[in-house]
Structures are given as C-alpha cells and as structure tokens.
Amino acid sequence: MFDLERWQEIFETLRKNKLRTFLTGLSVASGIFILVILLGFSKGIENGVKSQFEQDATNRISVWTGVTTKGYKGLNPGRYVQLKNSSFESVERKYDDYFEYRSKDYMIWGGTVTYKNESGNYRIRGTLPDNQFIENADIGYGRFVSQLDLADKKKVAVIGNKMKKDLFKEEDPIDKNIQIFGVNFKVVGVFYDPGGDREESQVYIPVTTAQQVFNAGDNIRNMSFTVNMADNFDEAVAQSTAIAQGIETQIKELHTVAPDDQSAVRVNNTLEEAQKIYSLIATIQAVFWFVGIGTIIAGIVGVGNIMLIIVKERTKEIGIRKALGALPMSIVGMILQEAVFVTIFAGLFGLIFGLGLLELVGPQIDSDFIKYPQVDFNIALTTVFILVIAGAFAGFIPAYRAAKIKPIVALRDE
Amino acid sequence: MIQIKDLHKSYHMGSNSLHVLKGINFNVSEGELVSIMGSSGSGKSTLLNILGMLDEADSGQYILDGVPIKNLNEKIAAKYRNEFLGFIFQSFNLINYKSALDNVSMPLYYKGIKRKERTDKAMHYLEKVGLAEWSHHLPSELSGGQKQRVAIARALASEPKVLLADEPTGALDTKTSYEVMDLIQGINDEGKTILVVTHEHDIAQMTKRIVNLKDGVIIDDSKVEQVRALTHV
Numbered sequence: 060m061f062d063l064e065r066w067q068e069i070f071e072t073l074r075k076n077k078l079r080t081f082l083t084g085l086s087v088a089s090g091i092f093i094l095v096i097l098l099g100f101s102k103g104i105e106n107g108v109k110s111q112f113e114q115d116a117t118n119r120i121s122v123w124t125g126v127t128t129k130g131y132k133g134l135n136p137g138r139y140v141q142l143k144n145s146s147f148e149s150v151e152r153k154y155d156d157y158f159e160y161r162s163k164d165y166m167i168w169g170g171t172v173t174y175k176n177e178s179g180n181y182r183i184r185g186t187l188p189d190n191q192f193i194e195n196a197d198i199g200y201g202r203f204v205s206q207l208d209l210a211d212k213k214k215v216a217v218i219g220n221k222m223k224k225d226l227f228k229e230e231d232p233i234d235k236n237i238q239i240f241g242v243n244f245k246v247v248g249v250f251y252d253p254g255g256d257r258e259e260s261q262v263y264i265p266v267t268t269a270q271q272v273f274n275a276g277d278n279i280r281n282m283s284f285t286v287n288m289a290d291n292f293d294e295a296v297a298q299s300t301a302i303a304q305g306i307e308t309q310i311k312e313l314h315t316v317a318p319d320d321q322s323a324v325r326v327n328n329t330l331e332e333a334q335k336i337y338s339l340i341a342t343i344q345a346v347f348w349f350v351g352i353g354t355i356i357a358g359i360v361g362v363g364n365i366m367l368i369i370v371k372e373r374t375k376e377i378g379i380r381k382a383l384g385a386l387p388m389s390i391v392g393m394i395l396q397e398a399v400f401v402t403i404f405a406g407l408f409g410l411i412f413g414l415g416l417l418e419l420v421g422p423q424i425d426s427d428f429i430k431y432p433q434v435d436f437n438i439a440l441t442t443v444f445i446l447v448i449a450g451a452f453a454g455f456i457p458a459y460r461a462a463k464i465k466p467i468v469a470l471r472d473e
Numbered sequence: 474m475i476q477i478k479d480l481h482k483s484y485h486m487g488s489n490s491l492h493v494l495k496g497i498n499f500n501v502s503e504g505e506l507v508s509i510m511g512s513s514g515s516g517k518s519t520l521l522n523i524l525g526m527l528d529e530a531d532s533g534q535y536i537l538d539g540v541p542i543k544n545l546n547e548k549i550a551a552k553y554r555n556e557f558l559g560f561i562f563q564s565f566n567l568i569n570y571k572s573a574l575d576n577v578s579m580p581l582y583y584k585g586i587k588r589k590e591r592t593d594k595a596m597h598y599l600e601k602v603g604l605a606e607w608s609h610h611l612p613s614e615l616s617g618g619q620k621q622r623v624a625i626a627r628a629l630a631s632e633p634k635v636l637l638a639d640e641p642t643g644a645l646d647t648k649t650s651y652e653v654m655d656l657i658q659g660i661n662d663e664g665k666t667i668l669v670v671t672h673e674h675d676i677a678q679m680t681k682r683i684v685n686l687k688d689g690v691i692i693d694d695s696k697v698e699q700v701r702a703l704t705h706v
Contacts, residue, residue, distance in 0.1 A: 064582060075570045379566045382527065384555020384583040384631070387547050467527040470566060 069397050072369075083365045084405030090358035091406045091442060094351030095413030095434055101344040103424070103432030108336055110253070110430055118159070118295065119193060119329045120303050121283040122150075122310060131317035140314045140323050144277040149313060150284075150306055157302055159287045160189035163279040165269040172262060173238040174226040181222055182261035183239055185269020193283050194252060201233050201248030208247075208265040214272075216244040219259030223249045239264070242272055286330070296334045303328040352445075359402065359449040366398050366457035370464075377461055378469020387462040394461050398454025399447065406446035410439060474635060474666050475501040475524065480533035482519055493519045494530070495689035501635075501668065506661040506699075508669045508677040511686035518639065520686065521670045525558055525637050526550045538634050555583055559628030563640035565620040567612040573599060573623045574608040580631035598626040602656060618649035625656060629665075636660070636667040642676055654679045654702035675700075 073080045124140040147163040165185035172181050190196075191203040199220060208215050216237060223232050232246045244264060252258035270277060286302055289295040307326040308318070316323045370377070377390055414434060421432045482494040493516045501507055511517040522528035523535065526545060535542045537557055545553070559580075560566075567576045578595035586594070599608050602622040604615075612620055621641060628636055638657065642650035654676060661667050661681075669680055677683050678700045685693035 064588070071570060375566070376568050379568060380579070380583070381547075381551060382525070382554060382560050382566075383580040383627070384551050386551050386583070389583070465527075467522055470527070470562060 065393065065396060068393060069400055072397065073401070076369075079365060079369075080401065083362050083401055084408070086361040087355070087358040087402050087405040087446075088409030088412070090351075090355040091409035091446065092413045093354045094348075094442060095410055095439075096416065097347040097351045098344075098438055099413070099417040099421070099432040099434045100429065101340070101347045102434065103421070103429040104343060105340050106430040106432075107426065107428040108340060111428070117329055117333050118286045118288050118299060119283055119327075120286060120299060120306065121281060121327045121329075122306060123281045123325045123327070124310075124314075125322045125325065127316055127320055127323040129317040129320045129323075131320070132315055134315055140316060142279045142282065142310075142314075144279060146310060146313055147279060147282045150282065150309060153309060154284070154302055154305070157286055157298070159285045160192045161282070161284045162187040162190035162193055163266060163282045164190070165266050165273070165275050165278065166280045167269075167273060170240055172222070172226070174232075174235065177226045179222070179225050181219075183269070184261055184263050185266035185273075186263050187266055190263065190283070191250070193285055194258070195254075196250040196252045196258075199249040199251050201246070203248055203250070204263055204265050209267050212267045212271055213265060214242065214244045214268055215247045215264065217248040217250055217263040218246055219261050220249055220251050221256045221259035222262060237262075240272075292334075296330050299328055299330045303331070355445065355449060359453045362398055362402055362450070363453040363456060366394060366454055367460065369397075370394060370457045370461045373461075374464055375469050377464050378466040381464070381466040382470060390464075391458040391462045394458035395451060395454040398457070399450035402450030402453060403443075403446050406450075407443070410442060414439065474503045474505070474538055475499075475668075476534070476536040478534040480520075480523065480535065481531045482516075482523065482528075483531060493689055494523075497533070497689075497691060499684060499691060499694060501666060503666055504661070504664050505682060506658070506667045506669070506680045507682045507684060508671055508680040509684045509686060510672060510674075510677050512672065514688075515686040516689045517670050517686045521637055521639055521668070524635075524668065525560060526554050551583075555580060555631060557634045559631060559633040559636045561621070561624050561628050561636060561638035561641045563643040565612070565617075565624045565644070567620055567623060567627075569612050572609045572611055573604060573615065573626075576612070576623055577627045577630050580627065584631060595626070595630055598630045599623070601629070602626045616649075617645050618652055621645065621649075621653050622656060625653070625660070629660065634666065636665060638667065638669045640671055641669060642671070642673065650676065651702045651705045658699075658702055 122142070124142055127134070127136050127138045127140060130136050144163070151158070151161055163186075167183040169180045170183045171178055172183075186204060187209065188204050188206060191198070196203070198217075201217070203217055204215065207213070216239070218226075218232065218237070226232070226237065227235070232249060235246050236243045237246060238244070239262065250259070250263075266279070269275065286295075286299045289298055303326045307324055310316070310324050310326075311318055311320070314324070380390065417432050417434060424430070424432065477497055477499050480494050480497040481492075484491045484493060497520060509517045509520060519528065523530050526542060529545060537553075540553070542553065568579070571579070574592065574595050577598055578591040581591040581594060596605065596608060599605050602625055604619060604622055604626070607615060607619060612623070615623065641657065642653055645653060657667060657669070658679060669676070671677055678697060679702050680697070681699050682696050683693070684691055
C-alpha cells in the first residue's frame with residue numbers, strides 16, 4: 060500500500076488513459092455526489108418539518124366540538140355540542156396528574172380592534188395563563204394573561220407582534236387602551252409566535268373577561284392540554300393517545316354524543332401526528348439512502364467494468380511482467396490498488412463537491428418544509444467507508460482475472 | 474547448465490491429442506551458444522516454453538543449474554524465472570508506456586532491488602547494448618533493432634544463468650538481424666549461456682551448436698564453425 064513504486068506505476072497508467080480514468084471517476088463521483096445531496100435534503104426536510112412542529116408544543120391535545128351527525132339516546136342529529144366550563148373542569152379533574160399545561164378558550168374568529176385612528180380585524184381569544192406555553196408564544200415585552208386578571212375579570216389584552224406593528228407602529232403599546240368591539244382593554248404585553256404573522260394577528264384576553272364581555276355565559280369554544288412527556292418517545296405517544304381517547308369518550312358521555320360520531324367531538328393529538336410525520340421522514344430517508352446507494356453501485360459496477368477492460372487490454376503486459384518474475388500477488392495488488400484509488404479519489408471529489416454545494420445553496424433555500432440541508436460528519440465518514448469497500452469490490456474480480464493470466468498465453472505472437 | 478531427459482509434451486484440444494515433444498534428450502553446458510532449429514510445428518517453441526518455465530512438461534526431467542524444475546506453482550515459477558532466466562522475444566514485448574530505462578529495470582523491481590541501485594544497473598546494461606542516450610525514450614520512439622537491444626538489456630539486467638531467445642531476429646531486416654546477433658555473440662563471449670530458437674540458417678550458423686528438431690524429436694545435434702556476425706555487417 061505504501062510502496063512508492065506501486066504508486067508511480069498507478070499514476071503512470073492513469074496518466075496514459077486520461078479520458079478513461081476521468082469517465083470512470085465521474086460515475087463514482089456523481090454517485091457519491093447524489094447520495095450526499097439526497098442525504099442533505101432529507102436532513103433539510105427533517106429540520107423543516109421539526110420547525111413546523113415548533114409552532115406549538117408537540118405534546119398537545121386539543122378538543123373541538125361541532126354538530127352531531129347521528130341521533131343518540133333520543134336526541135336528533137344536527138345539534139351543536141357546546142363545551143362549558145364544567146366540561147373543562149371534569150376533564151381537568153380526571154387527568155390532572157398527566158397534564159403539564161391546560162387552557163380553555165373562548166374565541167371570536169374575527170373582531171374589530173381599534174387604537175386611535177388605526178383599526179383592523181383580528182382573532183380574539185379569551186384564554187388561561189397556561190396557553191402561553193401551549194401556543195409556544197414568546198412574550199416580547201410586558202406580560203401574559205395572569206391568574207389575577209382571570210379572577211378579577213380584568214379588561215387586559217396581550218397583542219401579537221403583527222397587531223402591534225399594524226396598530227401602534229413604533230409607539231410603545233404597553234398600558235395603552237385599545238377598543239375591542241368598542242370596549243376598552245389595556246394592553247399589558249406583546250407576544251411573538253414561531254407560527255409567524257397568522258399566529259401573531261390575534262389578541263389574548265382573560266377567558267373570564269371574554270365570557271362576560273361577549274355574553275357567553277360559561278360557554279367555551281375549545282380546550283387544550285399538554286401532556287407530561289415520558290422519557291421514551293414511543294411511550295409518550297402511547298400515553299397521550301390513550302389520554303386523547305379517554306377525553307373523547309368522556310366529553311361524548313358528558314354531552315350525550317354517539318360514541319361513533321366523528322364530527323361532533325374532535326380530539327387532536329399532535330404527538331401522534333408528530334410520530335406519523337417522523338416515521339414518514341424516516342421512510343423518506345430510507346428511500347434516499349436506497350437511491351443513493353443504488354447510484355453508487357452503478358458507479359462501482361462502472362469501475363469494475365473498466366478495470367476488466369483494463370486487465371484485458373493489459374493481458375500482454377501482465378504476461379510480460381510475469382515472465383520477468385512478477386508474483387501473482389503483486390499483479391492482484393496493482394489492479395486492486397488502482398481500483399480503490401480511483402474510487403476513493405473520485406468519491407472524495409464527489410463528497411466535497413456535494414458538501415460544498417449544500418453549504419453554498421443550503422442557506423438560500425427558503426421553504427417551510429426544507430431548512431438547513433446538511434450532512435453531518437458521521438454520514439460523510441460512512442460514505443467514505445462505503446467507498447473503500449466498494450473500490451475493493453470493484454477491483455476484486457478484474458484482479459482475480461489478472462492473476463489467472465498465464466504468461467505463455469499472453470506472450471503468444473498473434 | 475541445462476539437462477533434459479526424455480521430455481514429453483502433448484496438447485489436448487477437445488478429443489484430439491497432439492503429441493508435440495516425443496522424448497527430447499539434450500544437455501547444454503555453461504557458456505554455450507545453441508540454436509534450436511526446425512520448421513513450424515516441430516516443437517521448438519514448446520521446448521523453449523518448457524525451458525522458460527512458461528509451460529510444464531508431461532513427463533521427463535529438466536534440471537537447470539542443478540535445480541530440478543518440477544511441480545511448479547506460480548509463485549515458485551515466477552521466482553525461478555526471475556532468478557535463472559532472461560527472455561528475448563520475437564516481438565520484443567517491451568511495455569510500451571515505459572521508457573527504455575524503466576523497461577530494463579522492471580525485472581530488478583520484481584527482484585526487490587532499491588530504486589537507486591536499479592537505475593544504475595539498468596543504465597549500465599543500456600550502455601552495454603549501446604543505447605545509453607536513448608534511455609528516456611519510449612519504445613515507440615525506437616527502431617526495431619533498438620527495441621530488441623533494449624529487450625536484450627532487460628534480459629541481462631537480472632543477471633540470469635541462461636538467456637532464452639525466441640526468434641530474436643524474426644521481426645528484423647537482415648542488417649539489423651546481424652547487428653543483434655553480433656550483440657548476442659558478444660554476450661556469449663563473456664561466458665553467458667544462450668539458447669536461440671530460429672528457423673533462419675544464417676542466424677543458426679552464427680551460434681556454436683545447432684540442434685535440429687523435427688516432429689518432436691531431435692534429428693541432428695552438431696557443433697558448427699561459428700560465423701561472426703560482424704563480418705556480414
């Protein structure tokens with residue numbers, strides 16, 4: 060391997076056959092290149108999807124209601140299922156040990172909010188203090204809705220950053236009054252949300268205040284909880300799925316809804332969704348590896364093929380070498396080393412080129428579902444390892460053929 | 474130097490069997506210059522291949538410099554070839570992408586000699602065949618006679634006991650042939666044992682002994698008055 064003479068021999072042969080070497084190398088280099096790009100993008104998709112999930116807590120269970128589609132216990136279909144404070148309390152009582160955060164919301168989808176001469180249409184949400192963590196909202200300045208606000212039914216509002224920009228421009232919004240449906244609310248905080256403008260175009264007020272101001276009694280629109288995560292992801296999924304099912308059954312019983320009515324009560328479990336997406340990502344990655352390895356194999360077969368031709372072409376030369384005293388092993392070594400060298404050199408070239416392209420183009424990619432495509436060091440190492448094995452594999456059959464060449468056959472004059 | 478006793482060799486091609494050598498007996502002592510003559514199909518090339526350990530006899534004895542040559546595996550054959558024999562071929566068989574110097578140093582490489590020493594030695598033998606100033610030329614840049622002289626230098630480089638030449642002048646014109654023969658005679662004069670396979674009478678006359686082969690047996694083996702090649706040039 061470290062025989063200088065051998066290397067000189069190899070470089071000499073490669074130099075004599077520039078085009079052939081180039082084409083062979085190209086097939087391997089493009090194989091590795093494609094593998095690296097594919098792996099980079101699968102990582103990018105993973106990053107992108109993960110950041111999509113970061114919008115809200117991933118271990119979230121939310122409960123929504125709609126209109127019944129089935130008659131049950133003498134009740135007609137077409138009835139709206141109204142969640143009440145009491146529904147929330149009974150769920151909370153039953154599963155309190157499992158919950159991390161809990162919130163009930165009373166929500167107006169669109170309402171006019173005015174500050175001085177500026178006004179706009181925003182979503183208004185009456186909520187509990189915990190909702191800050193369920194929604195992954197960051198408080199920019201000021202504070203979120205507090206227990207005290209809730210108890211006193213204070214008219215305070217926490218506005219999204221988008222709203223702040225729309226209504227207040229550069230002005231400091233804290234302690235200013237805004238009008239929601241003509242009612243004065245004092246702004247106590249501004250929040251940011253990883254979900255972006257859509258999530259930041261809403262205003263949070265205490266749920267008790269909302270129920271009072273909008274004459275909702277003790278109605279609520281939905282409730283959401285986050286579940287304490289078990290250490291093991293699969294366990295966590297199983298647990299939250301069980302809880303979600305439990306809540307669904309409980310709400311249905313509470314509101315006299317048929318157990319198989321899909322649209323009246325909907326319980327959404329993000330962790331279960333997350334698991335589905337993660338397994339989808341895993342599948343995509345597996346497919347990418349498969350395709351990438353396939354391309355490399357095509358490249359390797361190319362190298363093996365070329366080496367076979369080389370051996371055929373050099374039959375006479377190998378015969379001469381043997382007549383001059385070359386041992387079969389030295390011929391095998393020569394062919395094998397050449398194959399490994401070509402694959403590794405070309406492969407590294409493809410690897411570096413692929414990594415370079417990801418490094419260069421990666422940050423430019425602006426898509427919700429692909430973020431920071433990259434290949435980590437271990438994967439790069441793995442591909443190099445694959446290359447060495449592949450190179451040896453590509454060289455083996457031709458080398459074996461070369462070793463079998465009999466000098467007498469090779470030297471026969473045509 | 475070479476002792477051969479009752480050597481037999483057949484080739485099998487499908488159901489046909491071709492008995493090529495039918496009991497060859499002959500000895501070559503050190504310093505001899507022997508030509509093996511015969512028409513094509515007489516078995517002279519087969520005999521040379523066996524002598525060169527490129528092929529093995531079916532039966533009979535072959536002793537080279539006191540070493541019985543039998544049951545060769547590839548490794549041992551390669552070692553013996555490198556140690557005992559130098560080959561000269563009709564078609565030169567130089568490696569065409571290597572310079573004259575590299576061609577000559579090739580057997581030394583397989584002997585495991587260090588690069589510096591190898592180059593010195595190869596250069597010495599190139600000088601000996603009068604091609605020192607062509608050392609960095611590729612075979613394609615040399616004339617036929619020059620190529621054969623490089624091949625001779627290569628055969629000499631490993632300092633073999635015996636030189637085996639298979640139709641060394643077969644691809645050359647008369648004048649060049651005689652020049653090559655002059656070189657071979659000179660090497661022989663220094664004491665090297667040389668076997669030349671040829672079918673040209675004038676070339677055979679330039680050796681010291683002619684062995685005539687016909688249909689796999691030696692029909693004539695006699696010493697001749699050597700004609701110096703130089704007188705023809």
